[in-house]
Amino acid sequence: MADFEGYLVIFLLGVISAVFVKVLLKSNPAKCLIPPTPFALPIIGHLHLLGPKPHQVFHKLSVRYGPVFRLFLGSVPCVIFTSSESAKELFKTSDSAFLNRPHNSCMDYISYGGNSIIFAPYGSYWKFLKKTVMSELLNARTLDSLLPVRRDELNRFITFLSRKAKDGKPVELQAELMNMTNNVISRMLIGKRCTTEGDDGGVIRRIVTDIGEVMGIFNLSDHIWFFKNLDVQGVKKRSKEIRARFDSLIEKIIKEHEEVRKEIKKKGEVLKDLLDILLDISENEGMEIKLTREHVKAFILDIMGAGTHSSAITTEWALAELINHPKIMKKAVEEIDQVVGKNRLLQEADIPNLPYLQAIVKESLRLHPAAPVIQRQSIVDCTVGGYKIPAKTTIFFNVWSLGRDPTYWESPLEFRPERFAEKQMDVKGQNFQLLPFGSGRRMCPGTSLALMVIHVTLGSMIQCFEWKAGWDGNQTSVDMEEGTGITIPRANPLVCIPAARIDPVFLCM
Template structure:
């Protein structure tokens, strides 16, 4: 309903703008050193060009205006990039000029005044958070210590699928993958799962889903100046409600952790990530004091950023394999040869499964979980021969980059073999493929996400054959994209699993 109201307001403003344009004297052309731009209407700028899938709009405009062009979303100046060359300039050569993220009223409130790592402005606090992530929370030592948590949740998921296979029942994979990845992240973070709708764990899952929805809502109040103090779509109201629910829940979880932390330390038990954050907050030697609100914002970051993307990416990859049975067959043969049928695939097997890795890379190329990267210029700078003023919102179209025929042969074809022919990493160093971004503000959880995607997808195709549709009678599935800040499928993937091996005796 909020989206409909937003588009209705844009439509009405567009009509008003057209009338104003006819009454105005033709304005002077843009200076040549600025990126090219389509014709803009007063008040709304180019908002009338946007649709529910901005990455598609940006891609189509880049065909007409080139890989670097300018838009005005209401009163907000924006520049859109979509080429490998501009990616290298943005995220490597001129990375220091694009280290901020654009702010919006919704996330400012939900993230406790921008105290989260995702939205904090670049500076000493952000550097401190990045250091904590890389040296304490998501380093190899911590991830290894929490391997039993990930293995346990994967076994639960495979067991669930095994029961569905025995009963020949269909599975809506989007929902089940979301539950599994939510459980992994929630247990690694707080020791709690999110399987039930009636308790704390169910609240965690609902909050994460609601945050994704509100973040994906285009808020007119952030883009049109005379709506600045109005909540036309109810986004601010919903943001306050979400934060109130999260705050109540995380206070309860933190209090529970504080009560048992001394016992955990005495027994030497494995800590979850919240325990590590609480230890850091009590360390007087830290250069920045980590407050309770900082911890809450950080927890929200990890919950929101680590759940949807892994589940969505795994679902897209399996859909591609169903539509390409020869590729599925080749992947199964590799797994059978390396892992066999007498044990379940483990994270330690992934380096020995290059074709599975190629499948994941190819799926991320065509279906990046974050199709558009957002930044904001800190200072005036130059990229691609164009001047980019300070305080300009930057959109980099990752989705378009993965489909560029200048870099990819037959770019719309799903062909994992291209990554066997040419070795390429997805962690921000190859500027033709940036599913996790690049530069100092790239996704810090890429290693964890790739672990979860590889082992989940590999286990699903090791243990089961997949028949598409509620009745298992579809030979292929549609690949239509949905809407949102991530890139979900428009229609959740529904399949009936059929057991290749009996995984139940092999699960923990």
């Protein structure tokens, strides 16, 4: 009985203390500088508030609690930001305080202990890898040398669509766009297509799909302390299986490249893929940091996982918007006909001369950013938006919400590419009202490549074909419901019947 009374006293003191602190914080918020927070439950914190589309949940909470608020996802403290002002502080003014990614045990394992450019902690290795990526792998010279690969895959895609148009058959565009972008990235990386060149290609595609699925799982072991050593959702088991498959495949491909490289040294230079460049760097004893075999594998996994989805998803959303806005579609086609004509296929070199097509892509990225939420982790204690952010706090910046903020965008839910004739801004991280690829030192390094693929694919699709929505081609519009995942795919894949405007097979010859 005495023990019960003691526990009761402790419980009552705890309740009184909590109420007192809450009242105190409300009465004098300026002194505490702690972001507002919804009511939290014991152990799980605010996990009960999250749904399958966290960016939408964060947006609704920001309407109630303001552009900066705090959540506890289990035992993990998090702060959510949604405004352009906070974006500038996070990714420019205080960028050095937010250069780490939150810990993710699943991806730490799959990416060889976080040795990839996406997940590696900020430090000398990450800086070396970022410098290598920008100066050797994704620079203009390398991308130009691999232009024939991208052009060939585009021609294959347009030829496939022309066969469907000739037969009057519907196309499920999500799957076909994913095939094309997978093939582009895979051929640029390792010289193999994902769909038709033997068993390796099929395995690559399945691995990329599986990585996307496992990354989209909210792993309780990373957020609730007493699940830390348990694999209650099977995420750890699945991660080990994915890495084992990838490691077996990529080891085989690397060995094949090493054999070919021996012959190259005897015969002279040939067109290199990105894996060849990585192997050159790993064999260079003069490099400031030794690039190990695991580093090479982690980087290849990065590009395959991150580079294939965003381009396909953005192109599909953009075409869906054009189908729902036929006047905008007509204007885009007229621009392409005027600049490119009808006697050749649109090329990457044409993109700078197609400002309306560029505006359509920007408007689609504003409403449908492929990565709706940017994640960071604070390295040191700092202050953002007037609020104190302790070290090791997980930061979520809601890019999706930013694109719908009426403070910056007139009629934000309308699809209006013309707004970018009035607002001269790019999407490369310097305009803090539009950040589809992130910003700061950890923004997406593949932005230029992604934009090349998106513009030329979308432009060629509307240059060569008219698009009739639905399996029977009789839909006058398509739904715009979002799906779930770490990216924002469409809930219902876009299905259309293409009808040829010009002879695309002739243009692809």
